[in-house]
């Protein structure tokens with residue numbers, strides 16, 4: 001099969017940045033995706049409230065239009081901090097913000113104003129549950145040995161699910177066997193995004209030979225057995241798992257330096273790589289599996305309609 005057509009995919013986790021960098025990288029997403037959830041951890045000022053989200057949405061929409069994609073729909077998230085108020089959540093939700101993202105403090109790029117303790121945000125989380133806003137989690141526990149950070153974070157999910165039984169929660173860019181198992185075992189309100197690069201990379205691709213800064217991201221790619229668990233989760237067709245590329249561009253000199261930034265820029269190749277992955281591993285119904293993972297499961301979890309457009313992929 002040299003040509004396939006699927007419903008237009010959604011990217012439920014992407015970093016568009018701002019200004020000239022956004023203009024440079026946005027077309028790589030516009031080419032493949034109908035919608036994308038724009039991550040709020042901007043520098044110097046993150047997207048923290050309704051006003052920030054509206055401004056950022058305007059910037060993305062204008063750049064998309066300029067690039068010839070007026071139909072592209074940016075999906076907006078605000079960053080939840082210790083200072084986010086329940087009222088601010090309701091206001092943002094009414095303005096079309098669909099998710100609030102939590103970064104544990106200092107855990108990744110631009111997360112120094114992150115949350116110290118989720119438990120101290122209980123009233124805000126209650127407001128999110130009440131108005132139907134999705135909680136998006138960077139699931140790593142700060143201060144723990146880097147390969148154990150995701151596993152050590154997972155415990156808080158039990159508290160979240162128990163305290164807020166109808167709050168929808170997305171554990172972002174999962175990388176471990178333990179995270180896959182945890183998400184499967186928790187109720188329907190908990191889902192996870194999986195990146196394309198974590199289906200291909202292990203830690204060996206970053207530090208196993210020459211140091212490969214362009215494969216370095218957070219959470220860092222882990223063992224072969226972890227990658228296998230992610231692959232199984234994706235190929236299984238469980239609707240709890242869907243695509244969020246976490247495509248995260250940095251200027252070359254911020255990657256190739258003594259203290260390189262975390263982030264893998266995959267937007268230009270994510271869909272072709274994913275199609276290749278499904279064709280090689282999913283058997284004869286691979287087209288259906290690809291479409292469910294990249295175009296259907298995420299929209300359903302977020303309560304969004306399926307994209308009306310199509311994406312055709314041609315082998316060449």
Ligand SMILES: [Zn+2]
Pocket residue numbers: 013015039246248
């Ligand atoms: Zn990210």
